[in-house]
Amino acid sequence: METPVSLHPYLDSGLPKGSTSFSGGTLVCDCKDRPVKVRVNSGIAHNHACGCTKCWKPAGATFSIVAVTPHENVTVLENGDKLHIVDPTALIRRHACQECGVHMYGPVEREHAFQGLDFIHPERFEETGWPEPTFAAFVSSIIEAGVDPSKMNSVRNHLRQIGLEPYDCLSPELMDYIATWTAKKSGVLAQ
């Protein structure tokens, strides 16, 4: 029997359910010494598994777990001097700990449907109970990180089995949201 591809330590044996009433918490990086701490003073939305090659993921994981929260509710609490921006030209300005590599928050600052939102990795919350991922995005992109293309059927089946519909871009809901923003900006749809 072929070795299955590990999705993510939190997902491989089924999806732990969280709560939509989760109201925030503290994200902590992986450093034993002087960990970076970031406060999120609100709930999170659109939590999903992401197969893109840019999102931070723990060792051995093929997918990240990533959600958004309004930037205004995100505050660096401790050791912010350890943060750097991974790629200043990227849409998502991922702020990572330079020592352990964990991405702590990634604001979208430029004009975009997601402007004003920060991408965060809920698994870094000290607290439990954050709402679970509800879909898988950018699934085909895991090939770009080295996953054998012949394993894609089993990866997509595994995602479906744990309740995460696989998409090779974002979910239809978010893709429609982006298209609507674009259509309003271009004047094709009324503001």
Added chain:
Amino acid sequence: METPVSLHPYLDSGLPKGSTSFSGGTLVCDCKDRPVKVRVNSGIAHNHACGCTKCWKPAGATFSIVAVTPHENVTVLENGDKLHIVDPTALIRRHACQECGVHMYGPVEREHAFQGLDFIHPERFEETGWPEPTFAAFVSSIIEAGVDPSKMNSVRNHLRQIGLEPYDCLSPELMDYIATWTAKKSGVLAQ
């Protein structure tokens, strides 16, 4: 009852089946006078409905019908002087009739997973029997052309009802193909 969105005159009342043994034909533009004619000397592949805003579609259609064929099998037969390239900077160099606007063929010339293929619209074949579309791509993009976002559920349901699974990018098969090409080019996967 709300007015349903027309997908395409060829699709609205169900999907006419074609044949995978179709071996080519002649594409003809919409001009009565001096129509452009383009010979395709091979079968076509990956025929699909496309919701992007760049593909040519007949009046009233929300989706185009578009497929690929190797560039080496495409020859302009008549009235090629009427052709111009819609957007020379686009990946697909769509060659359109300047008079009627129909896109006749669109080669991918730059280094890309689709290099060497021409995008063509099978509904322009004089001949019948071309293989039918098998999925719908860039569905959310129809919003950018002005479709009311509240109609997206009914559009996706209609597509599924006629056997075209809707995707907001390309199909998983093609997305995996592109990702594999990218991974080989970057050296992540062996050539």
